[in-house]
Amino acid sequence: MSTRNTFIVALCALATPALAAPQPQELDAIRAEFEQKFQALQADYEARLKALEGRVQAAETQAGAAQATAQTAAATAEQTAQAAPPPPPPSSAFNPDISLILQGAYNDRAGGERPISGFLPAGAHAHAERGFTLDHTELVMSANIDPYLRGYLNLAFLDDEVEVEEAWFQSLQLGHGLTVKGGRFRSGIGYQNEKHPHAWDFADNNLVYEALFGEGLLQDGVQVRWLAPTELFFELGAEVAKGQFFPGSDAGGDQNGAGSWAAFAHLGGDVGASHSWRTGLSYLKARPREREGWVDDLNDAEALTRFSGDSRTWLADAVWKWAPNGNPRERNLTLAAEYFQRDEDGDLTCIDNSLDGGACLGLTDRYASDQSGWYAQAVYQFMPRWRVGTRYGRLSSGDAELGLNAASLEAADLNPERWSLMTDFSPSEFSRFRLQFNRDEALVGEPDDQVILQYIMSLGPHGAHRF
Amino acid sequence: MRTAFAFMVLALLLAAPAQAAxxxxxxxxxxxxxxxxxxxxxxxxxxxxxxxxxxxxxxxxxxxxxxxxxxxxxxxxxxxxxxxxxxxxxxxxxxxxxxxxxxxxxxxxxxxxLLERPTQLDRAxxxxxxxxxxxxxxxxxxxxxxxxxxxxxxxxxxxxxxxxxxxxxxxxxxxxxxxxxxWEGQGARLKGVPVVVHHRSFSYLADWLGLVVVGDLEPKPGVEPSAAHLAELLGSLHARPARMILRAAYQSAQPSAWLSQKAGIPAVELPYTVGGAPGSDDLFGLFEVTLARLLAAAP
The missing domain is CATH 3.40.50.1980 (Nitrogenase molybdenum iron protein domain)
Known part of the structure; x- marks a missing residue:
């Protein structure tokens, strides 16, 4: 024990030599320090004087050269104009940056419910619109709150409702690589999760995220991120949240403490000037209570299920980007892939639907599932404004343990999958039109060929986009 | 616990080497x-x-x-x-x-x-x-x-x-x-020389040397040059000829090469910034190379 203590003291001593200075020489040390500081002060003043002299000199030379010709005289006038204070910005400059995303589509697809076979649905229904549809209309506002904090709001407008997609504050001044975010935010897990639908490379979500979270995981809580001071990009993050969103549930979030927590690690870097990459590993724990989900039972009738238990998800992600000399303007390629594994363990109730010809009798029994899936996508910009992309996703519903409910619900290991092809045209950075084709077998046994024609418009200031 | 602490101290020492520079x-x-x-x-x-x-x-x-x-x-x-x-x-x-x-x-x-402060802010x-x-x-x-x-x-x-x-x-x-x-001595004969630019990357260079920008390959700043716009630009060059077309090292060579061939004037690739061409490894080199290329194209 004492050797360890000595070791620590020795380390501290090494780290701070000033503290280790012997007592008798303290006076000398103070004197030396004073002299050093005095000299630094002197040097500082000299430097400022010299800097001023330099500027005067520079101005003089410029003035001298300017007199030579009438043309440069104009330039001098400009230089003098610079000395005059610029007009004060209007107070409206304090208003938050506002931008608006307009998004809509024309969908040609099969109607009705198309749940992902073998999965409890994220969100109560799996209904997709067809024909002309107006997707989210997003309103984004953000500004620095004060020198220490920044605020951000993202509202999604749908018919009859406004959803608060994100509303958070973020620390700016903690330093040491630390950033804290509080409020409602898109979770930092996975790769695609933090991207809003307008930044997606395809018109719809990939199969993995659809099965895991619906659109993406939102968290009401606190996030802490730490970026390591290393050449290689290495980031750690953790979140504690209410946990009311799928795979959690409203009742699960109704408690003191946290209904869900998540942790993630990211690693990234460059390979030469043309390549860059990032990989990540994430974990999400949620405690759903009475989580509702509609599924088709063995009689092919709609059945409402309620699940209470633990949900654990692992996500691994990787993204690789290429652009000649690191200049993506002409051509660039993005490859991304994610894999997940989720196990849920708890009690499942299938609400009695026998009166409607269903197989459920309102029984509650143990439910345990071990599900996994992956998707991979490639998007290539082959010339300015034009991109093409392809994506494939495949899930495995695993052999669920249903107990008594095996008499009413299907337990087979199913493999929903989906192929997508897309091409998009962006007249400018602020607008995009996209044509996408899907071969959708998410509902196993009932394949659907889908065509989506989509537009995305962004109005207002430039938003910076994530990697 | 203490071992962990000692390890952390060691890690911090290794992670944050003396901040000399x-x-x-x-x-x-x-x-x-x-x-x-x-x-x-x-x-x-x-x-x-x-x-x-x-x-x-x-x-x-x-x-x-x-x-x-x-x-x-x-x-x-x-x-x-x-x-x-x-x-x-x-x-x-x-x-x-x-x-x-x-x-x-x-x-x-x-x-x-700054030059070219817009009087009207509109993404159009x-x-x-x-x-x-x-x-x-x-x-x-x-x-x-x-x-x-x-x-x-x-x-x-x-x-x-x-x-x-x-x-x-x-x-x-x-x-x-x-x-x-x-440089001003060398560049004196560039004064008043009309040029076409790919993007508004050279406004300050033109302002300094007295080059006159008579056209842009981009129809609007940041918008890709289109065939229609290039054809229109070519037409306008008959009325108001330019002596050369300027583009930065990072910009696509295609539009300026097309116009260069049609209009019969040289397309000049300028380093635009340090490292954009051989010899432009520092600020002095950047201006040396820029001037040399401009002078070579405007005999």
Whole structure:
């Protein structure tokens, strides 16, 4: 024990030599320090004087050269104009940056419910619109709150409702690589999760995220991120949240403490000037209570299920980007892939639907599932404004343990999958039109060929986009 | 527990080696070169972009976040040039020193008057910058003003070496003024020469040398040159001929090559920034090469 203590003291001593200075020489040390500081002060003043002299000199030379010709005289006038204070910005400059995303589509697809076979649905229904549809209309506002904090709001407008997609504050001044975010935010897990639908490379979500979270995981809580001071990009993050969103549930979030927590690690870097990459590993724990989900039972009738238990998800992600000399303007390629594994363990109730010809009798029994899936996508910009992309996703519903409910619900290991092809045209950075084709077998046994024609418009200031 | 603590102390010592030099991350190569002139061995300078990359369109790559995390000073152009990527680096790097408004964030364009300030802000005008044209680095007179301001900022951040920064600035200003006089002598015959530019990247160069910009390959700033616009431009060149077409090293050669062939005038690739052509490895080289190429094309 004492050797360890000595070791620590020795380390501290090494780290701070000033503290280790012997007592008798303290006076000398103070004197030396004073002299050093005095000299630094002197040097500082000299430097400022010299800097001023330099500027005067520079101005003089410029003035001298300017007199030579009438043309440069104009330039001098400009230089003098610079000395005059610029007009004060209007107070409206304090208003938050506002931008608006307009998004809509024309969908040609099969109607009705198309749940992902073998999965409890994220969100109560799996209904997709067809024909002309107006997707989210997003309103984004953000500004620095004060020198220490920044605020951000993202509202999604749908018919009859406004959803608060994100509303958070973020620390700016903690330093040491630390950033804290509080409020409602898109979770930092996975790769695609933090991207809003307008930044997606395809018109719809990939199969993995659809099965895991619906659109993406939102968290009401606190996030802490730490970026390591290393050449290689290495980031750690953790979140504690209410946990009311799928795979959690409203009742699960109704408690003191946290209904869900998540942790993630990211690693990234460059390979030469043309390549860059990032990989990540994430974990999400949620405690759903009475989580509702509609599924088709063995009689092919709609059945409402309620699940209470633990949900654990692992996500691994990787993204690789290429652009000649690191200049993506002409051509660039993005490859991304994610894999997940989720196990849920708890009690499942299938609400009695026998009166409607269903197989459920309102029984509650143990439910345990071990599900996994992956998707991979490639998007290539082959010339300015034009991109093409392809994506494939495949899930495995695993052999669920249903107990008594095996008499009413299907337990087979199913493999929903989906192929997508897309091409998009962006007249400018602020607008995009996209044509996408899907071969959708998410509902196993009932394949659907889908065509989506989509537009995305962004109005207002430039938003910076994530990697 | 104690072993863990000792391990942590050791890890911290290894992770944060003695901070000898100021860590500077420049957004563009010209500011990296200027910082090297002013700080020499006092700073460890890195550039976020190269001359072959379009500073408007940079990905906020993980490697850039890692660099921003460790920087004591960001030296950038500003005026919204880096609006698509820099704010993300500043916000996500967990580094309070480099936030806007802090001494660790230096905007070159804020030190000098800007040209082409739009009177009307409308995206129908293309990717316009509210503060004015941000591509200030090709006017050596403005570069001198920016250098003096940057030297002051460096001594503010590293007061212990203030005298050295001032000394280096005086030395740089003397060499720079001498060079400007020389370049202005060489470039005198470029005055009034009409040129077509790919993007508004050369407005300050034109302003300095007296070149007259008579057309842009981009129909609107930031919008890709289209066949229709190029044909229209070619038509207008009959009425108002240009002597050459200028583009930056990172810009596509196709549109200017097409127009060059049709109009029978040379297309000139300029380094645009440090490292954009052989011989442009520092600020002096940048202007030497730029002038040499302009003079070669305008005999």
């Amino acid at each position: 100021l860590r500077v991350l420049a957004c563009e190569p010209e500011w990296a070169a200027l910082t090297r002139e002013l700080a020499g061995e006092l700073a460890e300078v890195d550039s976020a972009t190269t001359a072959l990359q379009d500073p408007h369109r940079i990905e906020a790559r993980p490697s850039l976040l890692a660099k921003a995390r460790r920087a004591d000073l960001l030296v950038c152009t500003g005026a919204e040039l880096e609006a698509g990527w820099l704010p993300l680096l500043q916000r996500e790097a967990g580094n309070g020193r480099i936030q806007p408004g802090q001494p660790g964030y230096f905007e070159a364009s804020a030190q000098v008057p 005008q293309g990717d316009v910058h509210a503060a004015g044209n941000p591509h200030v680095q090709l006017d050596p007179r403005r570069m001198a003003t920016i250098a003096a301001a940057l030297a002051t900022r460096l001594s503010q951040l590293d007061p212990a070496h203030a005298a050295r920064y001032a000394e280096r600035n005086t030395d740089f200003q003397a060499r720079w003024q001498a060079a400007i006089t020389r």
